Amino acid sequence: MTAGLDGRLALVTGAGRGIGAAVVTALTEQGARVVATDRTPEGVEALTDEHGDGRVTARALDVTDADAVETLVDEAERALGPLDIVVNVAGVLRASDVVDLTDDDWAATFAVNSTGVFHVSRAAARRMSGRGRGSIVTVASNAAGVPRAGLAAYAASKAAAVMFTKCLGLELAGRGVRCNTVSPGSTLTDMQRALWTPGEEDASARRVIDGDLATYRTGIPLGRIADPADIADAVVFLASDRARHITMHDLYVDGGATLRA
Numbered sequence: 001m002t003a004g005l006d007g008r009l010a011l012v013t014g015a016g017r018g019i020g021a022a023v024v025t026a027l028t029e030q031g032a033r034v035v036a037t038d039r040t041p042e043g044v045e046a047l048t049d050e051h052g053d054g055r056v057t058a059r060a061l062d063v064t065d066a067d068a069v070e071t072l073v074d075e076a077e078r079a080l081g082p083l084d085i086v087v088n089v090a091g092v093l094r095a096s097d098v099v100d101l102t103d104d105d106w107a108a109t110f111a112v113n114s115t116g117v118f119h120v121s122r123a124a125a126r127r128m129s130g131r132g133r134g135s136i137v138t139v140a141s142n143a144a145g146v147p148r149a150g151l152a153a154y155a156a157s158k159a160a161a162v163m164f165t166k167c168l169g170l171e172l173a174g175r176g177v178r179c180n181t182v183s184p185g186s187t188l189t190d191m192q193r194a195l196w197t198p199g200e201e202d203a204s205a206r207r208v209i210d211g212d213l214a215t216y217r218t219g220i221p222l223g224r225i226a227d228p229a230d231i232a233d234a235v236v237f238l239a240s241d242r243a244r245h246i247t248m249h250d251l252y253v254d255g256g257a258t259l260r261a
Contacts, residue, residue, distance in 0.1 A: 003240035006031035009083050010239070011076060013063050013120055014090030016043020018189035019139055022228035023087050026236045028055045032085065035076045037061035039090070063090045063116030073123040082131060085239045086124040088117045088138040088161070093154045093191050106153050113157035114164065121168055125177065132176040135239045138165040139231065140183045142254045149215040158183075162250055169248040178247040180238045185254025187226040222255035 010027050014020035016038030024036045028051050036044040037059045044058035057080065061072050077083060092112045094105040121136050128134030143151055144158035162181050169179030186192055186208045196204030211219030234253045237243055252260055 003030040003236050003242060005085075005236070005240055008032045008085060009035070009076075009081050010085035010087065011035045011037065011073070011083055011120070011124070012087045012089060013037050013061065013116070014088075014139075015047065016040065018089075018191065019184065019187060019228045019231045020087075020089035021047060022232035023089060023139075023235050024056060025051075026229065026232035027085070027087075027239075028053075030236055030240070033057075033080065035059060035072075035080065037072065037090075039063075063088075063120055064111040066119045069119040069123050073120075073127070077127065083124055083127065084134060086120060086134070086136045087235055087239065088120055088136070088165075090116055091139070091158075091191070093151070093194070095150050095154070095195060096152075097150055098152045101153055109153040110157045110160070113154070114160040117161045118164060121165065121179070125168060125172055128177045129172055129175040134177040135243075136165065136168065136177065136179045137235050137238050138162070138179075138181045139235065140165075140181045140250070142183045142185045142252055142258045142260075144183060145250075145252075145260065146258045148217065166248045166250070173247055178238075178243070180243070180246060180248065181250045182231060182234045182238065183250055183252045183254070184226060184231045185220065185252070185257040187228055187231060189228060192225070218257055218259060220255040220257045221259075224255060226253065226255065 010032050012023050015024050015036035024034050027034050033055050035057045036047050038044045039062050041060040048056045048058045140162045141158040143155040144162045165179050165181050209220050
């Protein structure tokens with residue numbers, strides 16, 4: 001079944017690789033046009049080559065810069081038309097126990113994972129609410145709802161992004177704009193691999209699947225680590241009219257890892 005996104009315009013942050021790149025691919029496969037953004041242009045420029053049909057427009061964007069976000073959204077709408085979909089994927093992870101966590105680690109994590117979501121969502125909401133339509137999807141993390149050792153800053157920033165998106169969804173519900181979150185578990189991205197022991201990729205992946213009692217981490221009941229496309233499919237569903245009666249929802253896509261009902 002198709003998502004019915006033919007001709008719609010989407011903005012995706014953090015699109016240079018991993019989940020963001022997979023979201024761009026999934027949206028274009030459903031007929032959407034996409035403004036793909038990332039802090040560095042190389043990854044998103046490669047997407048324009050991969051999707052050579054002109055559906056993808058690459059732009060550099062630092063989501064921590066509010067003025068840059070407003071400028072990009074203005075330029076995109078003038079050049080390509082009104083935004084129908086916004087997907088917040090840009091994120092950073094600085095793993096550390098709290099006692100060793102620096103002020104810079106904390107601030108940098110929140111600047112992207114929380115404040116960046118605020119900047120982009122606010123810019124989109126200002127325009128979508130006046131038109132009476134639109135969908136905003138934030139990619140968060142299952143760590144937002146389950147404590148994780150060594151990931152306090154990341155988990156807290158993602159929890160903030162989830163609740164912000166729900167509050168925004170409540171404010172915009174009467175104006176025809178839906179706001180939802182997708183919360184992945186462990187996914188095969190560069191961010192995930194950065195947590196693994198160098199040279200022990202297979203063993204590291206096995207530990208993720210099996211869980212780790214020493215850090216009170218459950219395993220993955222489905223027995224596999226997610227592919228970025230698994231997360232992208234959930235994003236596309238929530239962005240589409242097939243989810244037209246869903247807003248303020250947090251969809252966990254983690255193979256059952258959180259044992260969440």
